[in-house]
Amino acid sequence: MSALLAALVIGTVAGTLIGTIGAGAGALLVPSLMLFAGQSMQGAVGVTLAMQTIPVGIGGAYLYYKQGLIDLWVVAAVAIGMLAGILGGGALATSGEISPVKLELLLGVVLVVLGGVTIAKTLLGYTTVHPKRNS
Numbered sequence: 001m002s003a004l005l006a007a008l009v010i011g012t013v014a015g016t017l018i019g020t021i022g023a024g025a026g027a028l029l030v031p032s033l034m035l036f037a038g039q040s041m042q043g044a045v046g047v048t049l050a051m052q053t054i055p056v057g058i059g060g061a062y063l064y065y066k067q068g069l070i071d072l073w074v075v076a077a078v079a080i081g082m083l084a085g086i087l088g089g090g091a092l093a094t095s096g097e098i099s100p101v102k103l104e105l106l107l108g109v110v111l112v113v114l115g116g117v118t119i120a121k122t123l124l125g126y127t128t129v130h131p132k133r134n135s
Contacts, residue, residue, distance in 0.1 A: 031114040046070035047078055
């Protein structure tokens with residue numbers, strides 16, 4: 001498979017996952033918004049899509065916005081928090097004080113913990129359903 005074909009396949013799979021469940025940057029944002037900001041899955045995916053670089057995320061975000069699933073105040077709050085976090089986290093990650101191996105381990109731990117809590121919450125019946133969508 002050529003590099004360009006591989007890139008096309010990767011982009012298609014990533015785009016499908018991002019548009020469907022907010023995976024990608026949303027691997028951190030979606031579960032965090034659901035668990036800590038009371039967002040529904042759809043609202044959290046919509047917020048994540050709205051945060052992506054225009055024009056890549058704008059089409060998907062518009063679909064969620066059109067259905068009333070994006071809270072623009074949450075988009076603004078996430079954007080402000082992300083800017084502060086990206087600047088601070090980026091400075092820490094590039095300072096050399098934390099090794100790349102420890103950074104990867106930290107990412108893995110965060111994903112496992114958030115994923116585990118999300119699964120447990122869902123299995124225990126504590127899902128967050130968007131008020132405009134009851135299923």
